[in-house]
């Protein structure tokens with residue numbers, strides 16, 4: 180094979196080399212300094228039933244990995260939609276009103292860095308009276324409140340940076356408030372909003388694992404935690420890989436959508 | 444009685460006087476060109492006439508009535524097109540038509556929008572987005588959108604400055620044609636005396652800022668339609684050009700003037716936030732190229 184052909188395969192070869200290096204490090208680690216770490220081969224042996232029968236259901240906490248992923252995705256979707264529905268209008272108000280910004284910005288800046296692990300107990304307490312559903316509602320609350328900030332802030336930036344020209348057009352045409360909102364403000368902000376949506380989705384997926392761990396719901400995160408407690412360390416790795424791959428796929432999908440709105 | 448009238452209009456931005464005691468009176472159907480240096484305050488003057496800016500003192504009257512805010516009776520063709528990038532050519536024009544003629548039926552409005560798109564020869568680009576058009580085409584959309592509102596006065600803020608010479612000449616002829624067609628009252632702002640004299644019935648220089656004001660008006664006594672080639676040798680044309688330029692240069696005197704010059708066409712694309720640094724952290728506001736590419740240079744006159 181000549182050199183230029185090799186270059187063309189860069190996109191495939193180089194990542195494969197990367198994976199090989201990490202696998203090698205993992206294998207070496209598992210026999211040297213971290214003897215409790217299952218080796219790659221052992222991990223595969225123990226995990227393959229979960230991967231090869233991805234939708235099997237053998238018990239509440241013993242299901243195929245994609246089935247677990249599906250449970251997690253449903254919960255994430257609900258929390259995420261909640262985050263967008265609440266976050267987008269807040270972002271608009273922040274962008275449009277200086278007084279609103281001055282009033283709420285400090286609160287937002289204080290709430291934003293709080294970890295999901297801190298929110299979850301509060302969520303559980305808030306919905307204590309819901310009985311059996313408390314775990315689900317608490318998880319939803321946590322996902323929504325942690326993942327809405329990128330949407331809020333990006334929407335606000337988008338609204339603030341609408342060119343004066345567009346607003347002048349709206350003024351010269353005497354567009355009503357609602358028409359200005361739907362014909363000018365929202366379309367002009369959409370690209371920013373979608374950047375926020377993408378980042379929010381990433382965070383929502385981060386939060387789900389923590390939420391499932393603490394509430395013990397079936398899902399990838401719940402599975403991970405349960406297998407840790409039952410000392411089946413191979414499945415911890417299986418879960419980590421699954422979480423990573425799903426997060427990656429979600430981000431790619433969102434950036435496809437995002438790019439569509441960039442071009443308008 | 445004058446149709447459009449400005450009385451003692453002054454405007455300053457934060458203590459910096461831009462316009463001072465501007466008086467202007469335009470008759471119905473008249474085409475007036477205002478020519479001035481870059482940064483003199485031409486856009487400011489236009490925004491005041493359009494109602495987008497409030498003058499500090501003085502009044503703007505249309506048909507004897509004092510104007511408050513902006514409105515479709517004074518159609519403004521923006522210096523930088525200001526088309527809504529997410530709408531097609533047709534939709535951009537239609538938005539204006541829908542707004543100004545709510546009493547017409549949907550089909551009538553669509554036909555009305557189409558008529559004006561055809562008038563600026565853009566029928567083939569009807570369903571294109573502004574990003575797919577050339578600068579000259581965008582400017583024609585902008586003109587069509589404004590004309591479709593059938594404004595009492597057409598205000599053009601350097602509509603052709605960003606275009607190359609050939610396209611510019613083409614569009615000048617188009618403006619002249621449309622103007623004759625509708626007997627439209629026009630205020631054209633330009634930085635090119637030739638363009639002003641070629642198109643207008645009257646050309647008025649705006650002195651250099653700060654505190655710019657309108658100079659004497661020069662009547663262009665040449666019948667329409669005008670022949671560009673013949674005009675270059677017309678002694679009357681040459682005389683007016685000399686007078687206008689002399690006045691403009693004289694108004695600057697021997698002092699240095701600052702000329703603020705836009706270097707780049709405004710880009711209407713929003714700032715790219717998809718880069719590697721996600722925005723979760725920052726409190727910064729996005730900066731647009733059109734807002735920063737303004738350079739100030741000293742010129743000797």
Ligand SMILES: Nc1ncnc2c1ncn2[C@@H]1O[C@H](COP(=O)(O)OP(=O)(O)OP(=O)(O)O)[C@@H](O)[C@H]1O
Nearest residue numbers: 456461480481482483484485486487488703704705
């Ligand atoms: N909103 C504003 N705030 C502060 N200063 C402003 C504002 N708008 C314009 N100016 C200042 O007023 C002066 C005139 O600006 P204006 O845009 O009217 O110039 P112009 O003649 O249209 O220039 P150009 O030919 O480059 O378009 C400039 O010095 C500018 O910096």
Ligand SMILES: [Mg+2]
Nearest residue numbers: 485486522601
């Ligand atoms: Mg200007």
